Structures are given as C-alpha cells and as structure tokens.
Amino acid sequence: MLTRIALVVSYILYCIRFLVGPWKYFQLNATYFNEQRNLFSKLDMDARIPKQWQLEQFMDIANNNPSAYPVFMKPEWGQNSQGIVRIDNLLALQKIRQKRSPSPPFYLLQQAAPEKREFEIFVIPEKDNLQQFSVLSITETCNSGDDPLPINGIYNDHTYYTDCLGLLSLTQQQKIWSHLKQIGEFRIVRYGVRADSLESLIAGQFHVIEINLYVPMPLILLVQDVGFWQKIKFIRRSMKQLAKVTTMIPRTQAVKSxxxxxxxxxQRLKRATKNETSL
Known part of the structure; x- marks a missing residue:
C-alpha cells in the first residue's frame, strides 16, 4: 500500500512541476480504450500480438470449447489475477459454466503457455518517442508452491519476485524491447510473458499472457532483495518520466471516461468473484 501511495504522490508532484494535470494519467493509453465495451479489451490487445507470441484466446460464449487443456478462464477485464481460474479438462469447464452468472463480467479462455518461467516487463517510453524506452524493469514472477501452473499474484501466498535487469546488458534489454514494441505505442505498460529462460526471452521465444495498460504496477517494487532506497529512486525516476510523457498527450486526443x-x-468483478466463491 505504501508503495502505491509513493507512486501516486510522486507522479502528482512531478505533474505539478511540469504544469500538467495529474488526472490526465487516465488518458495516457486512452486511444486503446474500447468505448463500446468500456474497457481495455484483452481481445483487442490479443489481436495486436504477432502470431508467434499469441496464445489461443477467445470469449467464453456459445459453448465454444478449447482445443487443448489446461486453459485459464479470465474476466474480460481484471487486475492482480482477480477472478482467474485454471481449468484442466472439459468437465471442470462445464461445472464452472453452470454456476457462473450469465450477466457481466464476461470471461475469456486462454491457452496455458508451454514455457516454464514467467516474466513481467514494465516500460515507460521516451517523452517524444514512444518507440524508445526510458524506464524498463524486468522481473521474474516465481512461486514456491508445488503447483506447476500456479495463478500468480497478490492473492497467492506462494508468489514472490526477483529482479532480472541486472543480469542483462543494455544491448540485451534493447533486444527484448525490440520484440515487445511491435505490439503498440503505449505510454505506460506492463507485459506478462512466459519463456523458458532469459536467453529465450532475448531471442523472441516466448508467449504473451497479459498486457496491462491501466495501472500497471512495476513489480520490481515487490522484490524483497531490492532495498528501500533503491525502490524510492526507481519511483522518483519512473514517475518523473511518466509525468514528462503525460505532457505530450496531444490536445486533439479525444478524452475518454x-x-x-x-x-x-x-466493483462488478469484485461482487461477481465474491458471489461465485460462495456458491
């Protein structure tokens, strides 16, 4: 909680310094906001991912069943892994469908990635060139439990994080970025990917499991081995850069709610998750 407060306060202070409204944060990626569905659509993002990095993913409607298992059932919008369920066979899928409410939120089915390791790449681009990164962190999401395909996140007590950036040269970082920047020109983003190793990630041998455009938490701030002052330094540097990027939002860009x-x-997802877990 204190980390999130520090991020918000730092961003607001730098926005004041650069004479830009901090409320414009919510317009940073507004060009990708689907106004028909009132969300950052996972399916919209999936369509942008080059084929070699895509996983089979579709809306769970009309009894359209996956071609293989396991799969992950995800709300069409959600954060912190809330509402995600792993499904290992058709019978389990049918049981979940029977008890799920027909009203929103709607759900997607996503094929499980075959790779062994999970990485989160947080990026803020240059102020005047969204094709170049200014802030980049690469964090591995690990799990101390016995489940070979865990649902990692703040609701999983076995989840922990390690910082990988120090293991990579600037050239290697640029190589990873050269892959991911093909997906879109985002003003702040966190990519979730699965790869067998850092070497595979550099070589472009991975699958994208998530693209977070709304309030992407830099997971380096959750790494226990990163010291307090290192985290404060990262917060200041990243929020200063984000405020600079905010100043570059075109006046002609349509404002979206x-x-x-x-x-x-x-709120709807929280209620739905609570109701379904009580059944």
Missing part, C-alpha cells in the same frame, strides 16, 4: 468506467467494472 476511462477512470469511472474502470471503477464500475472493478
């Missing part, structure tokens, strides 16, 4: 729509969706 991102915050309030996302707030409604978050």
């Amino acid at each position: 991102v915050f309030f729509n996302k707030l409604k969706l978050a």
Whole structure:
C-alpha cells in the first residue's frame, strides 16, 4: 500500500512541476480504450500480438470449447489475477459454466503457455518517442508452491519476485524491447510473458499472457532483495518520466471516461468473484 501511495504522490508532484494535470494519467493509453465495451479489451490487445507470441484466446460464449487443456478462464477485464481460474479438462469447464452468472463480467479462455518461467516487463517510453524506452524493469514472477501452473499474484501466498535487469546488458534489454514494441505505442505498460529462460526471452521465444495498460504496477517494487532506497529512486525516476510523457498527450486526443468506467467494472468483478466463491 505504501508503495502505491509513493507512486501516486510522486507522479502528482512531478505533474505539478511540469504544469500538467495529474488526472490526465487516465488518458495516457486512452486511444486503446474500447468505448463500446468500456474497457481495455484483452481481445483487442490479443489481436495486436504477432502470431508467434499469441496464445489461443477467445470469449467464453456459445459453448465454444478449447482445443487443448489446461486453459485459464479470465474476466474480460481484471487486475492482480482477480477472478482467474485454471481449468484442466472439459468437465471442470462445464461445472464452472453452470454456476457462473450469465450477466457481466464476461470471461475469456486462454491457452496455458508451454514455457516454464514467467516474466513481467514494465516500460515507460521516451517523452517524444514512444518507440524508445526510458524506464524498463524486468522481473521474474516465481512461486514456491508445488503447483506447476500456479495463478500468480497478490492473492497467492506462494508468489514472490526477483529482479532480472541486472543480469542483462543494455544491448540485451534493447533486444527484448525490440520484440515487445511491435505490439503498440503505449505510454505506460506492463507485459506478462512466459519463456523458458532469459536467453529465450532475448531471442523472441516466448508467449504473451497479459498486457496491462491501466495501472500497471512495476513489480520490481515487490522484490524483497531490492532495498528501500533503491525502490524510492526507481519511483522518483519512473514517475518523473511518466509525468514528462503525460505532457505530450496531444490536445486533439479525444478524452475518454476511462477512470469511472474502470471503477464500475472493478466493483462488478469484485461482487461477481465474491458471489461465485460462495456458491
């Protein structure tokens, strides 16, 4: 909680310094906001991913069944792995469908990635060139439990994080970025990918499991081995850069009601998750 507060306060202070409204944060990636569905659509993002990095993913409607198992059932919008369930066979899928409410939130089915390791890449681009990164962190999401395919996140007590950036040269970092920047020109983003190793990630041998455009937490701030002052330094540097990027939002860009729509969706998902777990 304190980390999130530090991020927000730092961003606001730098926005004041650069004479830009901090509320414009919610317009940073607004060009990718789907106004028909009032969300950052996972299917919209999936369509942008080059084929070699895509996983089979589709809306769970009309009894359209996966071609193989396991799969992950995900809310069409959600954060922190909330509402995600792993499904290992058709029988388990049918049971979940029977008890799930027909009203929103709707769900997607995503093929499980075959790779062994999970990495999160957080990026803020240059102020005047979204094709170049200014802030980049690469964090491995690990799990101390026995489950070979865990649902990692803040709701999983076995989840922990390790910092990988120090293991990579600037050239290697640039190589990873050269792959991911093909997906879109985002002003802040966190990519979730599965790869067998850092070498595979550099070589472009991975699958994208998530693209977070709304409030992507830099997971380096959750790494226990990263010291307090290192985290403060990262927060200051990244939020200073993000405020600079915010100043570059074109005046002609259409303003979209991102915050309030996302707030409604978050509350709806929380209620749906609570109801389903009580069944």
